[in-house]
Amino acid sequence: MGRGIGQFYPGMSPLHALDPRAKILASVGLVAALFLVGSFHGFLLVAVVVLSLLIVSRVPAAAFLRFLKPVSFIVALTFLFQALFSREGNILFEWGWLSVYEGGVSNGAFLAARILLLVLSAALLTATTPPVALTDGIEDLLSPLKKLRFPSHEVAMMMTIALRFIPTLDEEAQKIMRAQAARGAEFSEGGLIKRVKAIIPILVPLTVGAFCRADELADAMESRGYRGGEGRTRYRELKFRLRDGVALLFVVLVAVGGAVL
Amino acid sequence: MRIEVKNLRHVYSPGTDSAVEALRDVSLSVEGGEILGVVGGTGSGKSTLVVHMNLLLEPTSGEVLIDGMDARAMKKSELRRRVGLVFQFPESALFAPTVEEDVAFGPCRLGLDEEEVRRRVSETLGMLGISHLASRSPHALSGGEKRRVAIAGVLAMGPEAIVLDEPTAGLDPATREELLDVVRGLKNAGMSVVIVSHDLDEIAEVADRVCLMERGEAKAVGAPEDVFYEHPENAPDTVRAALAVGERLPGVGRPVRFAETVEVLERVMGG
Ligand SMILES: Nc1ncnc2c1ncn2[C@@H]1O[C@H](COP(=O)(O)OP(=O)(O)OP(=O)(O)O)[C@@H](O)[C@H]1O
Ligand SMILES: [Mg+2]
Numbered sequence: 001m002g003r004g005i006g007q008f009y010p011g012m013s014p015l016h017a018l019d020p021r022a023k024i025l026a027s028v029g030l031v032a033a034l035f036l037v038g039s040f041h042g043f044l045l046v047a048v049v050v051l052s053l054l055i056v057s058r059v060p061a062a063a064f065l066r067f068l069k070p071v072s073f074i075v076a077l078t079f080l081f082q083a084l085f086s087r088e089g090n091i092l093f094e095w096g097w098l099s100v101y102e103g104g105v106s107n108g109a110f111l112a113a114r115i116l117l118l119v120l121s122a123a124l125l126t127a128t129t130p131p132v133a134l135t136d137g138i139e140d141l142l143s144p145l146k147k148l149r150f151p152s153h154e155v156a157m158m159m160t161i162a163l164r165f166i167p168t169l170d171e172e173a174q175k176i177m178r179a180q181a182a183r184g185a186e187f188s189e190g191g192l193i194k195r196v197k198a199i200i201p202i203l204v205p206l207t208v209g210a211f212c213r214a215d216e217l218a219d220a221m222e223s224r225g226y227r228g229g230e231g232r233t234r235y236r237e238l239k240f241r242l243r244d245g246v247a248l249l250f251v252v253l254v255a256v257g258g259a260v261l
Numbered sequence: 262m263r264i265e266v267k268n269l270r271h272v273y274s275p276g277t278d279s280a281v282e283a284l285r286d287v288s289l290s291v292e293g294g295e296i297l298g299v300v301g302g303t304g305s306g307k308s309t310l311v312v313h314m315n316l317l318l319e320p321t322s323g324e325v326l327i328d329g330m331d332a333r334a335m336k337k338s339e340l341r342r343r344v345g346l347v348f349q350f351p352e353s354a355l356f357a358p359t360v361e362e363d364v365a366f367g368p369c370r371l372g373l374d375e376e377e378v379r380r381r382v383s384e385t386l387g388m389l390g391i392s393h394l395a396s397r398s399p400h401a402l403s404g405g406e407k408r409r410v411a412i413a414g415v416l417a418m419g420p421e422a423i424v425l426d427e428p429t430a431g432l433d434p435a436t437r438e439e440l441l442d443v444v445r446g447l448k449n450a451g452m453s454v455v456i457v458s459h460d461l462d463e464i465a466e467v468a469d470r471v472c473l474m475e476r477g478e479a480k481a482v483g484a485p486e487d488v489f490y491e492h493p494e495n496a497p498d499t500v501r502a503a504l505a506v507g508e509r510l511p512g513v514g515r516p517v518r519f520a521e522t523v524e525v526l527e528r529v530m531g532g
Binding site: 172175176178179180181182183184185186200201202204205208209 | 312315317338341342345346347348351353354355356357366367370371400414415418
């Protein structure tokens with residue numbers, strides 16, 4: 001099955017039980033908090049909250065590590081840039097033309113930790129919310145915009161379909177890669193131009209296949225009576241309960257606390 | 262060329278909770294000038310087995326021998342040239358603007374000169390009866406035509422063995438017959454052929470030996486009459502008819518092919 005983005009881990013934790021709208025808003029709140037905090041203590045507060053939520057979610061740690069893997073390169077780069085080129089505070093050590101300052105290292109660590117926590121907050125949301133619930137929640141949150149003729153149902157439907165097809169596309173890409181490898185294609189050899197050229201035999205059939213699939217899906221949806229969001233009854237109804245309100249309030253308090261501290 | 266797999270075992274996503282043991286201790290071989298038919302239910306491991314034959318999938322344990330040599334010791338590119346592999350629904354990997362260019366992809370990767378590439382392309386297109394499609398776009402062809410283009414793309418590399426995963430699935434009877442004729446032609450030219458199929462009648466017609474897969478194991482490997490008469494639940498209609506008639510009348514023997522069966526039945530029933 002599809003690895004990486006949008007991976008849902010079925011579970012029974014309190015986080016799984018929350019209304020998707022509450023979780024979406026809470027994630028936005030956490031992300032805002034991470035941007036707002038300036039002080040070390042404020043940051044510590046938000047960090048402790050995010051890390052505790054990871055434990056509460058009962059999603060295996062390995063799953064979160066997998067979420068972090070794609071961003072680890074950016075995090076490392078951010079840290080290195082800050083550490084090597086920032087000239088704040090005392091000099092930690094010098095080595096030839098290279099001098100590393102205390103401020104640089106602490107700034108770098110701070111920024112890196114901030115990115116990691118951002119990704120973890122998003123991961124918390126997608127790991128504890130089934131993709132369909134996620135898009136239902138987004139549709140609902142966007143629905144006030146309908147008055148401004150914003151196609152919130154269509155946008156949500158597009159997201160549902162896109163999420164559904166990520167694993168399919170991934171599988172398809174693997175198949176095509178193997179088929180081309182059987183014809184002598186090499187994907188990991190040669191210089192940049194050679195590698196880009198090697199992608200064409202994968203990308204073309206993948207795109208052609210995706211368009212065919214999109215056509216078929218559209219036909220199938222239409223023949224089963226899909227006509228957009230107008231007057232459509234929901235199969236799943238969302239319910240905002242007391243615990244959702246409490247969860248939201250908690251996150252707001254954390255965000256305010258982080259900003260003030 | 263002789264391809265031999267020994268005690269092959271394959272586990273998908275090992276060490277995770279979604280681990281699947283798709284192959285268990287499978288051993289079999291195929292010789293030059295021979296067609297090995299692989300049959301078995303959906304999910305029995307047929308595709309997993311055949312992609313091991315040029316090591317596009319590495320076995321979890323066990324080995325693949327090419328003319329007695331460990332395939333893992335061979336150069337990957339060399340191995341893939343010598344053992345051609347046509348996947349299930351190979352038409353999904355067509356990509357070039359024209360049929361000609363798509364078929365030329367493999368030979369070009371072998372570093373042949375342009376003259377030789379062109380010769381091979383026109384030869385294989387001719388062999389599969391699609392020369393007239395050479396300058397068409399592969400995406401605008403019918404399913405059967407696409408299938409033949411994809412097979413040509415592998416044959417143009419000049420393999421000594423060819424492995425075909427359900428090459429006739431979803432084709433009309435006439436196209437299927439034509440394709441099976443091509444497969445017989447390859448065998449007569451001395452190639453080792455492995456063909457996977459759900460169509461037992463088709464395997465009965467072309468295969469010299471049969472491997473019956475069930476839940477990741479090779480339940481039986483051997484001559485078609487041995488395999489089919491031992492496992493009548495997985496036998497073609499010809500074998501079932503012969504078995505039904507043989508219960509009452511002696512001398513039916515063990516016919517497998519359609520023509521053979523008709524001949525035998527005419528003899529015991531008419532005479
Ligand atoms: N990429 C994969 N990851 C995990 N499991 C897989 C993968 N490919 C196949 N399997 C599993 O391995 C088993 C054998 O699959 P395989 O594709 O070899 O069957 P098959 O006999 O070719 O079936 P079919 O007749 O439907 O083509 C199945 O249980 C399948 O679910
Ligand atoms: Mg298969």
